[in-house]
Amino acid sequence: MRVKDRVAIVTAAAGAGIGQAIARTLAQEGANVVVTDVHPRRCIEVAGDISKTTGREALGLQVDVTNHQQVDDMVKQVIARFGRIDILVNNAGINKLAPVWEMDDETWDLVINVNLKGTFMCTRAVLPGMIKQRSGRIVSISSVAGLAPEEEGGTHYSAAKAGILGFTRGVANEVAKYDILVNAVAPGFVPNPFLARIYPAEALKKLEESVPLKRAQTPQDIATATLWLVSDENQSVTGQCLCVSGGMFMH
Numbered sequence: 001m002r003v004k005d006r007v008a009i010v011t012a013a014a015g016a017g018i019g020q021a022i023a024r025t026l027a028q029e030g031a032n033v034v035v036t037d038v039h040p041r042r043c044i045e046v047a048g049d050i051s052k053t054t055g056r057e058a059l060g061l062q063v064d065v066t067n068h069q070q071v072d073d074m075v076k077q078v079i080a081r082f083g084r085i086d087i088l089v090n091n092a093g094i095n096k097l098a099p100v101w102e103m104d105d106e107t108w109d110l111v112i113n114v115n116l117k118g119t120f121m122c123t124r125a126v127l128p129g130m131i132k133q134r135s136g137r138i139v140s141i142s143s144v145a146g147l148a149p150e151e152e153g154g155t156h157y158s159a160a161k162a163g164i165l166g167f168t169r170g171v172a173n174e175v176a177k178y179d180i181l182v183n184a185v186a187p188g189f190v191p192n193p194f195l196a197r198i199y200p201a202e203a204l205k206k207l208e209e210s211v212p213l214k215r216a217q218t219p220q221d222i223a224t225a226t227l228w229l230v231s232d233e234n235q236s237v238t239g240q241c242l243c244v245s246g247g248m249f250m251h
């Protein structure tokens with residue numbers, strides 16, 4: 001019960017990967033969770049299942065993290081239902097491979113907006129409440145692609161994930177005086193059924209083989225690291241990036 005009675009928002013939490021694992025883990029550890037995602041039906045289904053299996057309250061909300069209005073409405077609805085927001089996990093991320101010289105503006109904007117601007121918009125929306133209550137925890141999901149070269153065709157993704165790290169340090173510094181801790185987690189390779197739609201099979205095989213621990217990471221590995229960062233056990237780590245990559249990136 002490491003986050004007992006906390007109110008946590010997790011973005012992009014209705015998929016098959018990291019976001020859902022984080023929402024579920026926070027609920028298992030006592031939090032009331034808000035499962036947000038662009039996909040409306042899956043939000044409701046995943047929230048219902050989390051509530052049923054953990055006994056905690058779980059609210060499903062359709063939120064596109066790039067939509068200013070939807071992000072502001074999300075915060076209003078969560079405050080109306082729970083009265084406060086203690087934890088935000090910026091998990092929403094997307095990739096669409098294209099070499100720089102062939103990349104159109106739409107592809108660049110999509111990847112930067114979902115990964116980086118969405119992180120900014122959700123963080124901006126929850127901070128006034130956290131500042132007022134003088135407490136809060138924010139974790140944004142970056143990637144080792146923000147620290148080391150990404151697969152060919154992923155420069156926009158690398159730029160966005162590196163941007164999240166700069167943003168994390170900047171916000172952490174701005175809100176430290178309110179006892180709000182802001183960190184990033186950088187996963188390495190965390191297979192899920194949808195990755196095969198973005199990356200060629202050969203690239204996925206190469207990625208897995210490049211992990212020094214000789215195994216891919218799981219959504220639960222990322223959720224466990226996130227849980228510690230947002231729990232009371234963490235009193236002093238802020239502005240950091242925790243790589244959960246089986247050693248794929250070391251720093």
Ligand SMILES: NC(=O)c1ccc[n+]([C@@H]2O[C@H](COP(=O)([O-])OP(=O)(O)OC[C@H]3O[C@@H](n4cnc5c(N)ncnc54)[C@H](O)[C@@H]3O)[C@@H](O)[C@H]2O)c1
Nearest residue numbers: 012015016017018019038064065091092093143187189190
């Ligand atoms: N899977 C990996 O190997 C890996 C590695 C490094 C970093 N990451 C990062 O981890 C995070 C989670 O990735 P995952 O692969 O586990 O997938 P996930 O299941 O956690 O997230 C996928 C979900 O994102 C939702 N989504 C897409 N666009 C959205 C938007 N604009 N607003 C809200 N929701 C949106 C989709 O509907 C889907 O349900 C992402 O930020 C990703 O970039 C993943």
